[in-house]
Amino acid sequence: MDEPQQMTMNSSEDFHRNENGWQNSVIIIPALLSGTTLIVVSIILWRSVRRKRDKGKKDKDKTTDPHLDWAVNAAGIYENSLEILDPIVEKRQLPIEWTVEHREVVCNGHFGPISRAVLCRSGTEEVQHVVLKELSEHCSPGEVQDFIDLMKFHAQVCNHDSLVKMLWCQTERRPPSLIMKAMSYGNLLAFLRNSHQGVQATDAAFPRITERDIYSMSSQVAGGLEYLSGTHDLIHGYVAACNVLVHEDLSVQLCGLGLAAIQYRTGSVPARRADQVPLKWQSPERLKGADITEKSDVWSFGILMYEMVTLGSPPYPDLEPSQLPSRLKKNYRMERPPQCGARLYELMSSCWQWEAPLRPCFTDVVKQLQNAADQADGLSALTPGDSLSWREYLHVAGIPT
Template sequence: MAEPQQLTMNSSEDFRRNENGWQNSVIIIPALLSGCTLIIVAIILWKSIRRKRDKRKGSKDKTGNQYLDGEWAVNAAGVYENSLDTPDPILEKRQLPGDWTVEQQLFVCNGHFGSISWAVLCRSGKTEDRQQVVLKELSEHCSPGEVQDFMDLMKFYVEVCNHDSLVKMLWCQRKPPRLIMKAMSYGNLLTFLRNSHEGIQPAAETASRITERDVYSMASQVADGLEYLSLTHGLIHGYVAACNVVLHEDLSVQLCGLGLAAIQYRTRSIPAQRAAQVPMKWLSPERLTRADITEKSDVWSFGILLYEMITLGSPPYPDLEPSQMPSKRQKNYRMERPALCGPLLFEIMTNCWQWEAPLRPCFTDVMKQLQKASAQADGQTPLTAADTLSWKEYLHVAGIAS
C-alpha cells in the first residue's frame, strides 16, 4: 500500500498534466475553429465577388460562351435576345418605318461600339425619297453592359439631342442594333481641315475659302451646343475637339462624340477610365491632376478647338511632344498666337486657358465674346495651312492613337 505522501505527489502530477492539456486544448481548438471559419468566409466572399464580376463583364469559358445572370449564354446572339427584345416606349417611336431600307453601306471606321458607315436611306416605291445617313452599329462581340450602353445612347439622342448644334438621330433599329444619324456632307471637321493640307478635293477648294469670320461662325455654333448641354441638362461633353465636330457644305456645324455626355446623363457621373481616353493636349490642367470635370474643363478644350480651326487643323502645342506636356503645364505654358489669328480671337482663346477653372468664362459669355468680336473679324483673307505635316506625323505630334 502506497504511502499517503506518495499518493498525494502522484495525484498532484496527474492534475498538473491534465490541467496543462486542458489549457492547451482551450487555446488550440478555438484557434483552429477560428482559422477554419475565416477560410470558409474568405472562400464564400471570393466566390460571391467573382460571380458578380462575371455577371457584370460577361466572362467567357474556353468555347467563348458568356456567363450572364447565373447561366452560360450560347453566344453573343443570346445577349441580343435578352436585351433587345424588350419593348421600350421611348425607342419604339423612333424605329425605322418598314417602308424604308438602308442601302449602299460604305464602311468608314470603327467606333466605340462597332462600325461606323456611310449609307443611303431609301423609301420603297419613291425614288425621290433618298437621304444620305451615317450608321453607328453595335458589334456582335459586345458585352452585356455594352448592349445596355448602346440602348441608353439611343435614348439619349431621343431625349437630349434636340438642338441644332448637336448631331441628331433620325431613326434607330433593334435588329441589327444601330443608330441612323443625319449625315453632314463634308463629314468630320478635323479630317476636312487636314485634307486641305494635301490638296484632297473638295476639302481643298472649300478650305481655301475659309476666313477668320467663318471660324467665328463655326465656333459660335459649337459653343451654342455646349451651352445647351450645360445649362439645360447639366452635362459636359468631355472631348471638345475638331474630331468631334461635323461639317456641312454651307459651313454649318454640329457637335458629335457625345458618348461621355450620354453616360453622365444616365448615371449622373463620369467614369474616370472613359474620361482618361482624351488625348493630353486637349485636357485642362485640372483633368491632368484627375480633379473633377466641369463645364469649365470643356471651356479650356474649346480654346484648343479655336486654335485647330484658325490653323486649318494644325496640332495643338506643335513645338511639344506629348510626353513634354505635363512638365510644361506645371509651368503654366500656353501656345503663342497663330499667324493668321486676330488679337480678339486670341484673347478669347487665352481667356479659355485661364489656369484656375473659376476664372474661365462660361459658354454663355464665350458666345457673347464671339458674337461681339466677329463683326471686326477678317471676312476676306482665306486661311492657309500652318503646317505641312502628313496625317501620320500629325497623329504623332497631337498624341492621338492612329
C-alpha cells in the same frame, strides 16, 4: 392421438405457414420496392427530358427572335436588356418603308462600325444620306444596354441645332443602329486638313476658310456646349475638331457624345473612359485627376479654336504629350498663330486660365464670338499651319494609332 403429439403437429404446421409467409414476404416486398423505385426513376427521367426539351425550345425561340438574333458571340446566346417595348425607342424606330442601302464602313467606333449609307423609300425615288452607328455582334451585355441608353440620350437630349441628330434607330432589324443625319463634309479635322489642298489649288468647289468662318463655326459649337451644360448640366468631355461634323454650308454639329450620354444615365463620368482623351486636349485639373466640369470643356474649346484657325494643326506642336503637364504648370501657353486675330486669340487665352473659375462660361463665350464676328476678316483665306503627313500629325498630337 394424445395431447402432446397433437400440439407438436400444430406447432409444425404453424411453423411451415409462418415460414411460407416469410418467404413470400421476402419475394413480394423487394418486388414492390423495385417496382416503386422504377416508377419514381421513370417520372424523374421524364421530367428531366421534358425540361430539356422545353429549354431547347425556348433557346430556339430566342435565336429566331429578330430582336435577339444579333446578340450572339463566341460565348453563345446571352440575355440582353434590349428594351423592345420602351416607348422612347419604339417611337423612333425606322419606318418599315425605308431600307438601308449602299452601306460603306468609314471607321470603327466605341460600339462597332460607323458607316455612311443611303436610306431609300420603297415605291418612291426619295433617298436620304445618313451615318449609321452600329452595335457590334461581339458586344457584351453591358454594351447592349449602353447602346440602348445612347439611343434614348439622343432622342431626349440632342434637340439642339449644334448637336448631331438621331433621325431614327433600329432595334428590330440586324444590326441595331443609330441613324444619324449625314453632314456632307464629314469630320471637321479631316475637312480642315483636306482644305490644305483646296487652298493651295484654289479649287472653287472646295470652300476657302476665312477667319469669319472660324467665328461662325466656333459660335455654333459653343452654343451646343452651352445647351449641354446649361439645360442638362452635362459635359462633353472631348471637345476637339475630330468630334465636330461639317455640312456644305459650313454649319457644324457636335458629335462624340458618349461621355455625356453616360453622365446623363449615371450622373457621373467614368474615369477610365475620360482618361482615353488625348492629353493635349485635357485641362490642367483633368491631368491631375480631378472631376471634369463645364470649365474643363471650356479649356478644350480653346484648343478647338486653335485647331480651326491653323486649319488642323496639332496643339502644342513643339511639345511631347508627356512634357505638357509640367510646362502648363509653369504657365506655358501656345503662342498666337500668325493668321489669328488679336480678339480671337484673347478669347482662346481666356479659355486657358489655370484656375478653372477664371475661365469664361459658354454663355459668355457665345456672346464674345457673336459680338466680334462682324469685325473678323471674311475675305482672306486661311493658310495651313503645318505640312505634316497624317501619320506625323497623329504622333505630334499624341493620338494612338
